[in-house]
Amino acid sequence: MPDPTLCTEQEITGLVHQFYGRIRADETLGPIFEASVDDWDAHLVLLVDFWSSLLRGTRRFSGSPMTKHAALPDLTADMFRRWLAIFHQCTAELDNAAMRSEVEAMAGRIANKLWANYQGVHGTGHPGSHQPA
Template sequence: MSLARFPISHEQIDLVVASFYARVRAHPKLGPVFTSHVTDWPEHEAKIARFWRNAILMERSYNGNPMAVHAAAGNVRPSMFEPWLEMFDITLTQHLPPETAAQWSALAHRIGRGLRYGLVQHDAPKGEVPRF
């Protein structure tokens, strides 16, 4: 019995990740943010594919802390998650069956909300309640 959240292959995950980051690099606002941090795109894409394999297929091939990485970047803002998720959803619907795309999208949006909230908390001055 598989523990996967939904059926998907390694190849499908790799395709979505590669296609998505091609979009990101071309995006006028997100592209410069990513390229200021990513120096090895194939390695970055492999790491993110491992993240998704962990999140979807319950593999244990990813070891990292996305919240800490995004907060430490210094130029990642909560408002960037909306266009990021829009592009991710477009990529999912282009490359996956509708049900699989919807399931992955729901997971990505849940993770995105957590990261966005974490960045708001991280950026808020001590003692101040963050505003959305």
């Protein structure tokens, strides 16, 4: 459940910018994001709004992450695992332990949902397919 006292907007902004800076520099994930994001400034604002809505209940986010991710070609469970690994690197550096715990749990659920949806859309799911988290 969102909690406006869990963290500050500055903490969310810092995490989002640090994380996507690392994603953009990643040799596997960077090219995928660079090919699909036209305006990084606007995208980062959207992502801060997304995490703010989830963590603090601000309700600023509107959009369809499932649709956007499902439209990307050739994603794999390993890519989602890499996304999570980089995310966990960034959250490990957070001073706010409560935020770290909550955001890590959310990221795992989000990655699993996005991957399950992706498999359904692309017909890549099969019995025993691995979840990213």
